[in-house]
Amino acid sequence: MTVKEAAVSEALNAKAGRIVGMVLVLLGASAALAFGFGGATIYSSDSGSTIALPSTEVGTAGTAVAFTISGVSLTPADGLLTVTAPAHVEISADGASWGSSFTVAYTGAFLPSATVYVRLAEISSPGLYGGTVIISGGDADSVYQSASGTVTYVPEYASAEISILEAEPYLENDPITLRISNIVDQYGFPYDPQSIEYSFDGIIFISLTLTGAPLYSIEYTYANYGDKTIIVKIDSSNILTLGITVWYVPIYATATFQLTPNPSFLQNCPITASISSIKDQKNLDYVPTSSKIRFETSGGGLVYEESLGNCSGGCSATTTFNTPGNYIVRFDVDGSERDSEAFAILADTTDPTVTIEQAGSQVDPTNASPITFAVLFSEAVTGFETGDVTLSGTAGPTTDTVTETGPMDGTTYLVAVSGMTGDGTVIADIGSGAATDIAGNPNAASTSTDHTVTYDATAPTVRTVVNDTPLMTESDLTQHVTATFDEVMDTRVSPTITFSHGTLTSKHDGAWSAGDTVWTETFSLADHNEQIPVVNIEIAAAVDVAGNAIVPFIEQGAFAIDTGLPLERNTSRSLAVSVRIEDADPVLIWPINDEEAQPLGEHALCAVLASSTVTAFLVDIKDEQSCPVLDSWIHVFFYSVDLSTRPESLSLVTHWIVHCDREARNYPIGIDTSTLAPGYYDIRLVYPGGEPQDIRIQVTGK
Numbered sequence: 229m230t231v232k233e234a235a236v237s238e239a240l241n242a243k244a245g246r247i248v249g250m251v252l253v254l255l256g257a258s259a260a261l262a263f264g265f266g267g268a269t270i271y272s273s274d275s276g277s278t279i280a281l282p283s284t285e286v287g288t289a290g291t292a293v294a295f296t297i298s299g300v301s302l303t304p305a306d307g308l309l310t311v312t313a314p315a316h317v318e319i320s321a322d323g324a325s326w327g328s329s330f331t332v333a334y335t336g337a338f339l340p341s342a343t344v345y346v347r348l349a350e351i352s353s354p355g356l357y358g359g360t361v362i363i364s365g366g367d368a369d370s371v372y373q374s375a376s377g378t379v380t381y382v383p384e385y386a387s388a389e390i391s392i393l394e395a396e397p398y399l400e401n402d403p404i405t406l407r408i409s410n411i412v413d414q415y416g417f418p419y420d421p422q423s424i425e426y427s428f429d430g431i432i433f434i435s436l437t438l439t440g441a442p443l444y445s446i447e448y449t450y451a452n453y454g455d456k457t458i459i460v461k462i463d464s465s466n467i468l469t470l471g472i473t474v475w476y477v478p479i480y481a482t483a484t485f486q487l488t489p490n491p492s493f494l495q496n497c498p499i500t501a502s503i504s505s506i507k508d509q510k511n512l513d514y515v516p517t518s519s520k521i522r523f524e525t526s527g528g529g530l531v532y533e534e535s536l537g538n539c540s541g542g543c544s545a546t547t548t549f550n551t552p553g554n555y556i557v558r559f560d561v562d563g564s565e566r567d568s569e570a571f572a573i574l575a576d577t578t579d580p581t582v583t584i585e586q587a588g589s590q591v592d593p594t595n596a597s598p599i600t601f602a603v604l605f606s607e608a609v610t611g612f613e614t615g616d617v618t619l620s621g622t623a624g625p626t627t628d629t630v631t632e633t634g635p636m637d638g639t640t641y642l643v644a645v646s647g648m649t650g651d652g653t654v655i656a657d658i659g660s661g662a663a664t665d666i667a668g669n670p671n672a673a674s675t676s677t678d679h680t681v682t683y684d685a686t687a688p689t690v691r692t693v694v695n696d697t698p699l700m701t702e703s704d705l706t707q708h709v710t711a712t713f714d715e716v717m718d719t720r721v722s723p724t725i726t727f728s729h730g731t732l733t734s735k736h737d738g739a740w741s742a743g744d745t746v747w748t749e750t751f752s753l754a755d756h757n758e759q760i761p762v763v764n765i766e767i768a769a770a771v772d773v774a775g776n777a778i779v780p781f782i783e784q785g786a787f788a789i790d791t792g793l794p795l796e797r798n799t800s801r802s803l804a805v806s807v808r809i810e811d812a813d814p815v816l817i818w819p820i821n822d823e824e825a826q827p828l829g830e831h832a833l834c835a836v837l838a839s840s841t842v843t844a845f846l847v848d849i850k851d852e853q854s855c856p857v858l859d860s861w862i863h864v865f866f867y868s869v870d871l872s873t874r875p876e877s878l879s880l881v882t883h884w885i886v887h888c889d890r891e892a893r894n895y896p897i898g899i900d901t902s903t904l905a906p907g908y909y910d911i912r913l914v915y916p917g918g919e920p921q922d923i924r925i926q927v928t929g930k
Contacts, residue, residue, distance in 0.1 A: 268337075268368035270299045270309065281317070281348050281358065281377025290348030290377055292323055297332070299339035302366030306335045309366055311344055314359025317375060320345040334366065348377040353415055355379055383413040385421060390460055390468045393445070400453045400476045408444040408460060408468075425461040450474045453510075478508035480516060485559045485567040494576040496548055496666035497607070501557045504542035520560040521545040526570070531555065548666075549573040576667035581606040582658055584617075584674045586681055587642065593682035593774040598629070598644035601656045601679060605663065608638030609671060612663035617643050622652025623683040654681045684774035689714050690767050693783040705753040711767050713778070716744050721771040723747050723778075728764035744773075862886045863914035869924065871908060878910060 273296040284290035299309060308331040313319040318326040323345045332342040344361065351357060358376035392398070393405040406426065413419040421444075426433040428448045435444065450456065453476035460468040484505040493499055501521045508514035519539035523531040534545035539561070549555065552575045559567045586592060587600035603612075617628040626647030633642050645654055658674035665671075694710045709725055719740045738749030747770070768780035863885055867878040904927050911923040 268299070268301045268303055268366050270297060270302075270339075270363050270366065270368045270371045272297050272363065272371050272373045274373060275371070277374075279346060279361075279373065279375040281346060281375055283378040283380055284348050284351075286352060286354055286379055286381040287350055289318065289326075289350050292320065292345040292347040294323070294343050294345050295373065296341050296343055297339070297363050297371070298341050299334060299366050299368060300337070302334055302337045302339065302368060304367075305337045306333075307366055308333055309339060309342075310362075310364050312362045312364070313346070314361065314375075316349050316351055316357040317359060317361070317377075318347055318349045319361060320347075331365075337366075339366075344373075346375050348379065351379045353379070354381045381415065383415075383417065383419055385419055385462050385466050386412050386414045386416070388412070388462060388466075388468060390458070390470045392470070392472065397475045398450070398472055400450050400474050403447050403449040404472075405445050405447050406458060406460075406470075408462075411444075411462070421462045423463060425464065427459040427461075429456065452476075476510065478510070478512070478514050480506070480514055480562050480564075480566070481509045481511070482507045483559070483561060483566060485569065487557060487569060487571060493549070493571055493573050494578075494667075495552050495573050496550055496576060498546050498548055499571075500544050500546040501559070502542065502544035503536070503539055503559055503561070506539060506542070506561065515540050516562045518560075518563060519543060522558045522560065523547055523549075524556050524558065526554040526556060576665070576669065579660075579669045580609055580663070580665045580671045582663075582671050582674045584643070584656055584658055584676050584679050586678050590681060591775075593684045593772075595683070595685045595774040595776050597648060597683075598646040599625075599648075599654050599681045599683065601643040601645065603630075603641040603643055603658065603674075605639045605641075605671065607665050609663035609665050610638065612641060612658075612671075616658065616662040617645075618657040618659055619645060619655070620657070621655040621680065621683075622650070623654050624649035624652070625654045625683075628656070648683050648685075651684050651686050652682070654683050655679060682774070684715075684772065684776060687776045688717065688770065688772040688778045690778065690781040690783075693765055693767065693781075707751050707753060708748065709751065709765060710746060710748045711781075712742075712746050713770065713772075714745075716773050717747070718771045718773050718775070719744050721769065723749075723770040724768050725749055725751070726766045726768075727751070727753065728766070863912075865912040865914070867910045867912065868905075869908040869910050881909070 279293055279295060281293060282291040297309070297311070302309075310329060310331050311319055311321075312329045313327075318328065319330065320326045321330045321332065321343070323343075326345075326347070326349075332339065344363075346361060348357060356376075357379055358374070360372040360374050362370050362372055364370035388411040389409045391407050391409070393407055394402075398404055408424060411419045411421060424435045424444055426435075426446050426448070429450065433446060433448075435446070453474045456472050456474050458470045458472065460470075462468070482505075483503055486502050486504070487493075488500050488502070489497075501523070503519060503521070506514045506516060515538050517538060519536045520533065521536065521544075522533040523545075525531060531549065532545070532547040536543040536545065552573045554570065554572050556568055556570045558565050582603060582605045584601050584603050587602045590600050601617075605612075612630060614628060614630045616630060619625040619628055624647075625645045626649065627645065629644040629646075631642045631644070632638070633640050643656055645656060648654065656679050657676070658671070660673045661670040663671050690711050691714045692712045694712075711723060711725070717740070722738055725738075735749070735751055738747055740747055765783040766780055767783070768778065770778045772778075863883070865883050866881045868881055870877045870879075906927050908924060908926050911925065913923070
């Protein structure tokens with residue numbers, strides 16, 4: 229080993245306060261060789277050896293040592309020798325002024341003696357420092373004087389690494405090994421702490437008087453889980469921390485085991501065993517590696533077994549028992565039986581019950597087919613099928629179709645009824661024995677809250693139309709129209725009422741009454757046709773509660789308008805009627821035609837002497853035919869006649885509408901002549917589809 233290698237080795241093992249560096253200065257051999265040969269020569273007092281510079285601490289210059297130099301045969305005769313220091317070394321000619329070089333004067337080619345002071349300079353870090361002091365000049369070979377020294381320091385802790393040897397996860401009750409490594413001082417050299425303090429969950433362990441081990445470790449076992457902070461103090465004041473999470477190994481502790489339904493278990497009925505609320509030793513949710521439910525007879529015979537995996541969030545097994553008796557269920561978690569429960573299966577002797585009601589979507593009344601009913605059994609049944617429903621009601625239903633619906637467990641069905649032979653009610657019932665449960669018990673007869681639906685496929689009709697003012701005047705053209713229907717109507721739909729002519733200036737909201745069979749609406753009329761004083765009313769768009777729309781209905785000659793125009797005789801034969809005057813003596817049957825007319829007055833067709841009683845006229849239908857289907861009315865306008873004017877002037881006394889007497893096949897017209905002043909009166913008859921016809925009568929005194 230060389231001297232330099234030995235110095236490095238020494239530095240690596242340095243302790244606090246000892247030398248960690250050494251400087252070597254190798255003396256050049258030329259100085260010794262030059263001596264005694266008569267040429268220019270420089271000499272060093274320590275030639276051939278290394279000057280040992282006193283050690284010093286970091287940041288402090290070292291103590292000086294001295295050696296002497298001399299020279300002979302130097303040229304020129306008077307000159308200077310130069311002394312140069314290596315790095316980290318200072319030199320001085322007087323021991324007071326320090327630097328990296330200085331000069332020494334000589335005369336007469338001779339330097340008798342000069343002192344060179346050498347020391348370590350102020351150095352900021354420890355280590356091995358030194359080199360060669362070079363003396364040159366005087367045309368002599370340079371002299372190399374070696375010098376070495378060390379820079380020492382007091383080591384202080386700087387940093388360390390803290391770790392756990394075992395890999396994660398860290399489990400409670402399993403030991404962990406805490407290691408402190410790479411402990412270095414302020415200069416990065418290995419540092420030997422004087423003490424290390426370890427703290428685990430507030431429990432402190434102290435290691436004292438440590439010796440140069442490169443690794444320091446301690447073993448500790450956590451008895452509980454959670455987030456942990458390990459605290460390490462080096463030399464009482466230097467703190468290191470390490471956060472870890474300690475886990476625990478969950479172990480099955482408890483669970484909830486249950487049998488349903490409870491408390492009665494019937495043969496052939498599903499029985500469910502369930503495991504839930506599985507907890508570990510910390511009362512936290514536990515996920516087992518396996519679970520199993522096993523049903524056995526009381527003697528241990530296997531009935532049913534189901535493996536349920538990890539049963540995360542709970543699990544269950546369902547089976548049925550065909551045979552009454554005593555049984556037991558066993559619950560297995562993580563390969564071990566955790567609970568068991570004995571139970572009994574009872575014989576099922578209860579008949580299933582059934583209800584049948586209108587289906588939730590069924591409209592009542594309705595004009596649509598089929599009509600649907602919902603069927604619900606108290607338990608699962610089999611054998612319930614098309615044809616098992618008893619149908620009745622005035623609508624004469626003939627066909628039922630049975631379909632099972634959700635949840636498809638044998639309890640829920642839909643019945644569709646069709647083949648109605650007329651309007652009326654549709655009633656659905658289920659007789660006893662239509663189906664059986666799993667145990668073979670037949671169902672009891674059905675019960676119902678509402679198992680009747682009204683079927684109505686016939687359009688409604690308007691029974692009557694009444695207007696409060698059969699004769700309207702120019703001063704008041706407001707008309708109140710009331711339409712009476714033959715059945716209850718859908719109040720969500722308002723009828724439309726239109727007039728044969730005239731412009732509606734306003735229309736007020738209508739209203740239903742009389743159990744939604746009567747519709748009343750108010751109208752105001754303008755711009756009517758003065759040449760056609762009779763107005764027809766058309767009623768349409770109404771719908772009954774079953775959804776049937778009415779056929780538009782027209783009330784011919786529903787009301788008339790007094791235009792104030794004079795009446796002219798019209799000899800048209802389009803009105804095929806005759807007039808019979810019953811209170812005449814004899815009774816007159818007077819055809820209205822020109823050939824047989826016996827006029828009395830300018831426009832008269834006939835005349836009658838009337839007493840102060842009611843005078844009745846019967847307008848007979850020609851050839852005694854039946855009343856018309858639609859045109860079953862006559863408008864009667866009664867005017868007083870003033871014969872003194874030319875032309876004669878007419879004043880409307882009253883107006884009314886006469887409907888056909890279908891049995892007598894005539895239109896009865898009655899006039900209370902007792903209230904009339906003697907004089908002449910015209911009766912104008914307006915028949916649908918024909919021109920107006922006039923009859924003149926004379927009212928006399930008694």
